[in-house]
Amino acid sequence: MGYENRERLTALWASEVELYRAARPRSEALWRAALPSMPDGVPMLWMAKWPGPWPVYVDDARGAHFSCVDGLDHVDLCLGDTGAMCGHAPPASVAAIAEQLGRGSTYMLPTADAAIAAGLLADRFGLPSWQFSLSATDANRSLIRYARHVTERPKILVIDHCYHGSVDEAFATLDETGAVVERRGNIGPPVPPAATTVVVPFNDVPALERALRELDVAAVLIEPAMTNIGIVLPAPGWHDALRALCDETGTILIIDETHTLCAGPGGMTQRDNLRPDAVVVGKTIGGGIPAGAHGMTEEFAARVRSSLELEDIDVGGVGGTLAGNAASMAGIRATLGEVLTAEVYPAMIERATEWTAGVQAALDEFGVPWQVTQLGARAEYSFRATPPRDGTEAADADDFELQQYLHLHALNRGILITPFHNMALMCPDTTSADVERHTLAFREAVASLYS
């Protein structure tokens, strides 16, 4: 099913690189100036993974667009890989954060905004008890600790090819024999992952059942739909079986809604009436500044709280100096209360439906054997004919060079796609004209490969 004309792909790539070089001299200059002081010239490892010889330097970002230092306008379908799903610089969030910054940003004391933010999250996810962090990664780590602490069980169950941030337990995968091994690219694991982690394929109820019946799993950590290996939707019955098996075996069910907040204001938890023991959110909830949160049922929160000694809580491995800071709390209060409200979701989802239709039309026109899957305000195509059922099927469809070409082609036409995926995300400000820009460019890219 893969793209076979590699010679053509290499030539197309080379011409897109030339276009990029010619159009972005100011970005090049900034990048060259940064090379001596940072590996690859970038402040964070992943920023080296953008297609093209150097990264785009943003000058100004508003809503669904940004302009770069070379004066080019872009439709942003990456949106900071969900960090800016609320749109760039939403005025209500910016005003609330700026106002708070003027009164001090961090005191390690609670502010009135914290309870409002917790209340907004509780309404959306149906879980009453919330704590805050600076990232979704940290929220996942905290819940893993709590789950181990209260269940006194050693292992965490994750899904094959999952991603939950830089959480050690989650960098595990299954080899061909079904053994738990390190995920490719795992940097410096503290212990072999089989010591901490059980892995099952998404949508595989018998494997889940076998694993949980060992009674050594403290928590299942799972996205309600996979979004980090392409989109993989849950099969009918998967979530019911998951909840029932966690109930039967006394396992804590943690649902990570960091990306699936695109499905609705309360993620898939609210949309599909899921009943997790805990939920994780992060990325966009602070309006673009660091904020993560985890919510717990009353029962789980009570088990946690009654097992902790006041004297030790600052050194127990949960929490952090700037977690729950006043600026983050103001950002969450304003972003959930005024920006990423229930009212904006229908239009965001409609834009993603238009994007999906545009991609599908080009695939149909040129007879290309790729599929496109939508999940709320997010959609993604992959290089296989049918929607994947699990992470392995999704991973097997990967073609890094083809992906890089498609992304660079889009970037040269003023469209930014998330570098790790073929994924597009809509924010409240994304318009049908923005989507149309992608539809036209994507058709042109597909034509260059297949006509």
Ligand code: PMP
């Ligand atoms: N959970 C999920 C499902 C994610 O996709 C990510 C990041 N892609 C994270 C957690 C971690 O988010 P962060 O890097 O902001 O901590």
